[in-house]
Structures are given as C-alpha cells and as structure tokens.
Amino acid sequence: MSVAGVDRALAALACLAGLLGVALSAAAAHIPGADSLKTAAQFLLFHAPAILALIGFGTAGLARIxxxxxxxxxxxxxxxxxxxxxxxxxxxxxxxxxxxAPTGGVVLMGGWLVGILCALVPVRRTV
Structure with a gap:
C-alpha cells in the first residue's frame, strides 16, 4: 500500500467508526439494558474525529506523519x-x-499517549 493509501485507509476506518457509532447508538436506544452498546457507540464517536485530526495534522505537515x-x-x-x-x-x-476489552482500552490509551508525542515532538523542517 502506498503512503497516501495508508492515510486514506486510516481516514476510511475513522469514518467507519463514526458510522458504526451512530448505528450502535440507534440500536442501543431500542435494546433495554444495552449500556455496553451505548459505551461502545460513544467510544467510536469520540475517537473517529481524533483519528481524522491526527491524519490531517500529519499530512498537512503540522505533526510527524x-x-x-x-x-x-x-x-x-x-x-x-x-x-x-x-x-x-x-x-x-x-x-x-x-x-x-481491557486490552483494547490499554491500546487506546497507548494511542492517546502517542498522540501527545505527535503534538509535542517538533516536525523536522528542511531549509
């Protein structure tokens, strides 16, 4: 897969997360006691824009890709x-x-930790 293809794939997966978040929210509204499904929907909807932002920052040269x-x-x-x-x-x-689920939670925290590094580590500029 090309470099741009990786970014497109990640952006598509972020959009899929958003789609699934909306679908799970709707399903949870119709299933009594579906608190776990509501939690899953919220996690998908919270993380989808973060993934898009990270990819956007990287491709725009605002963060290390x-x-x-x-x-x-x-x-x-x-x-x-x-x-x-x-x-x-x-x-x-x-x-x-x-x-x-606990493994996924730890991996999510690792993703946010790397996101912190993404924000704090300066981009290499060539003059």
Missing part, C-alpha cells in the same frame, strides 16, 4: 478490540476473546 499514523493505528486497533468485545457481548452473550 509517522507518529500521527502510529497514534491513529493504535486508536483503530483499540476501538476494534474494545468496542468489538462490548458489541459481541451484547449480541452473542460471549466475549470476543478473553481480555479483549
């Missing part, structure tokens, strides 16, 4: 694990796999 992609990738992976586990538990009454 490698850090931006790493942070974005960690956020996507964390969402898959965390929200995937909460959703599977709601609908199938079993976990995605043992410790999937």
């Amino acid at each position: 490698g850090l931006a992609r790493t942070a974005s990738g960690l956020l996507v992976l964390g969402l898959i694990l965390f929200c995937g586990d909460l959703s599977v538990r709601t609908w199938l009454q079993r976990p995605l796999f043992p410790m999937a």
